[in-house]
Amino acid sequence: MFVALLAVAIGATVLSGLVTVYYDIPRQMGQEFRSYGANLILVSSGDQPTLSIDATERAKQYFPAENVVGVAPYRYKAAKINEQPFMMAGTDLAEAKKASPYWFVNGKWPESDGEALIGQQVADTIHLLPGGAFTLTGANIDGKSFTRDFSVSGIIQTGGTEEAFIFMSLADFDSLVGAGAFDVVECSISATETELNNIVTQITDNVPGVAPRLVKRVTQSEGTVLAKLQALVYLVTVVVLLLTMICVATTMMAVVAERRQEIGLKKALGAGNKSIINEFLGEGIFLGGLGGLLGVALGFVFAQIVSVNVFHRSITLQPILIPATLIMSFVITGLACLVPVRSATDVDPAIVLRGE
């Protein structure tokens, strides 16, 4: 019986643990995926080529506040360094850092006015290193020319188009070009593809002039990876439950065989099949309950270990898993007991007279 109890406890542990991980994977992986950058961008949908600050703020109201990782607005303008053309970008640098954590900065992020991040391509072209200085020239929105010296706080490497840009704070950008609306707003939100689609629909329906778009390569790959991970966990859970059921059934069959004479005696003394069924099912349910309780406790520990080691984050106990694991343990042991119980009722009471 100890083997059966152990089997139920292990089965319930794996069930409870993996289901905890199963439901926590989107949260855990969602946060992991945010390191790949923005998954939603806002652009203008109206006659104007840019997004107003007001429209942007109204669109942000549809974001789930607790799941927003970063929202970085960008303004772009062509400019020159030593008569070589480049694209300058003004942004909320703190938000850009959160929304694009994959940017590798050689040096440091700008901390004061007059500091800029330059892309690796820019640095290669004009031979600049962190701590170096350059003079930016160009024309503001009124067509008047500007000239300003900047120091290089860091050089960014992304492997993408960002390496051809010069990034500065919005305040610096506005002081050069003049205040204005955003060209694009990059948003990083920890949410599933379905949730993001809902946000897109709500913004499209309720905020005129704003066109929200999912970054498909990010959201789709997130969805695919999550679906595969969850399918894997689901499959492992089902296999473990089946193995548990087989183990319990085998053990109970052995118990019935071992107690065949006792069952025969009880039947000879007047025990009906119902009494025999109740006894063995009672033992099975007791096993299920005890194993299930052990499984709930050990499963949480198991899920915590998996979460900490794989995702480097702790996990919270889902209270619904306690009754769910117990019910599943009862069902598994109940099903596993069906065949052994049937064989117990087949024991002939006459075996006690034959001396077997």
Added chain:
Amino acid sequence: MNLLELNGVSKIYSNVHALQKIDLTVEQGEWLAIMGPSGSGKTTMMNIVGCMDKPSQGSVILHGVNISQESAKNLTAIRRDKIGLIFQQFHLINYLTALENVMVAQYYHSIPDEVEALQALERVGLIERAKHLPSQLSGGEQQRVCIARALINYPMLILADEPTGNLDEVNEKIVLGILQQLHKEGSTIIVVTHDPEVADEAQRTVILEHGKIARIVQNN
């Protein structure tokens, strides 16, 4: 008044005729012994009378009920209510005490009653050993627990299969003394035995050979 009637009872397993046209009556309060060599049909007859098997042919009337026609469920109920079984190998449940072993029979019959179970153990002289496990009891003591268990539900018929077969002479006498006492109190007893001394205690001895009654001996 007849408690048990066997009319033309036969039991056939494939091609083996374990019992052949047995006619026998047992009166209420009678002590009957059944003897015979191995394979003569003693156990088959006990199974049929004990409601654990059905005859292939013929009828068995126990206390006015034709048990050869009853369903397995009804046979279980009849066995529980009307028959007390004593086994050669005692068949006590090894993880239960003597008292609990007696109460098991009460549990399946009605409601376990510790006081009554203790009285049954007292009747067989084992009140002091009530809390002992079977492994802590001698063979004779285990058989007396088995008798107490058979008596606990006040059966109409006590079926004893080689009740002294595994006992030494001293314990054999104790067990026979208990059976004699039960007989005096009016119990109907059928004992299967190989031992002529045990058979001599009965009022009649039925000798079985090859599934047939070879002869019936009236004892003094």
